[in-house]
Amino acid sequence: MKGKDVDYFVALYDVAKVINASLxxxxxxEKIVQCVVKAMNVKAGSIRLLDSRGRMLVLGAASGLxxxxxxxxxxxxxxxxxDRKVLKGRSIWLENAQTAxxxxxxxxxxxxxxxxxxxxxxMLERKAIGVLRVYADRIRKFHAEELKxxxxxxxxxxxxxxxxxxxxxxxxxxxxxxxxxxxxxxN
Numbered sequence: 001m002k003g004k005d006v007d008y009f010v011a012l013y014d015v016a017k018v019i020n021a022s023l024x025x026x027x028x029x030e031k032i033v034q035c036v037v038k039a040m041n042v043k044a045g046s047i048r049l050l051d052s053r054g055r056m057l058v059l060g061a062a063s064g065l066x067x068x069x070x071x072x073x074x075x076x077x078x079x080x081x082x083d084r085k086v087l088k089g090r091s092i093w094l095e096n097a098q099t100a101x102x103x104x105x106x107x108x109x110x111x112x113x114x115x116x117x118x119x120x121x122x123m124l125e126r127k128a129i130g131v132l133r134v135y136a137d138r139i140r141k142f143h144a145e146e147l148k149x150x151x152x153x154x155x156x157x158x159x160x161x162x163x164x165x166x167x168x169x170x171x172x173x174x175x176x177x178x179x180x181x182x183x184x185x186x187n
Contacts, residue, residue: 008149011039015153019160028160029061036134036153037063040146043114043137047122047157048075049130050087057083057131064135069112072105080104082119087128091120091151093142097135109135116140120150122158129158 018031029047037045044064048057057075077083081102086092094100094117097109103117114135122130132154134142142150 006039006041008039008145011035012149012152012156014039015156019156023164025161025164026061028164029157030063032153032157032160033061033063033132036132036150039149040134040142042134042140044135046070046133046135047130048133049122049161050077050128060130066112069108072108075104083131086119086121086131089121089123089126089128091118091147093118095139095141113137116142118142118147118150120147120154122154122161124158124162129161132157 015032015035018035019028021031022028033045033047037043042064044062046062046065047060049060050056051058055077057077057080059070062070075083077087082092082094082100082104085102092102094103095115097103097114097117098106100106103109109115109117112135115138116136117133119131119133121128122132132150134150
């Protein structure tokens with residue numbers, strides 16, 4: 001990156017601190033996206049998660065995007081060639097999202113002032129559970145260090161989501177066991 005040099009190790013450490021600070025998935029995803037946007041010096045970023053049926057990507061968090069763009073409509077996997085490729089484990093760079101045939105909302109990208117987009121999968125073990133995107137307001141090539149940083153953040157995000165879900169499941173089980181114990185003790 002020209003201009004301001006970014007220490008991606010420090011930026012990754014900041015993301016790790018955010019992940020360890022909370023087990024609330026939405027708060028964690030929001031902070032992760034904010035850290036990524038800042039570290040990569042881009043217009044915006046988002047994390048979208050695959051729905052339970054694997055048919056669409058649902059917004060988990062966004063930073064730097066207008067409400068209109070965020071609410072533009074669903075990202076349907078069958079209609080988004082870009083996301084089908086990313087969910088198979090590939091990272092994709094679009095030089096110009098406004099004209100790319102694989103970008104589902106090119107006209108909205110133009111209205112939003114989005115040009116280049118970098119998308120990486122959130123991988124949990126060998127399965128994609130979502131995507132991490134950054135949006136630049138100009139044509140921008142992303143360097144190898146930036147791609148490595150994005151992949152590392154995406155993988156940490158997937159692990160954080162999985163940990164939060166496991167915590168929630170364990171908490172529910174503990175609550176059920178405690179309720180059951182009180183019923184037994186009351187008899």
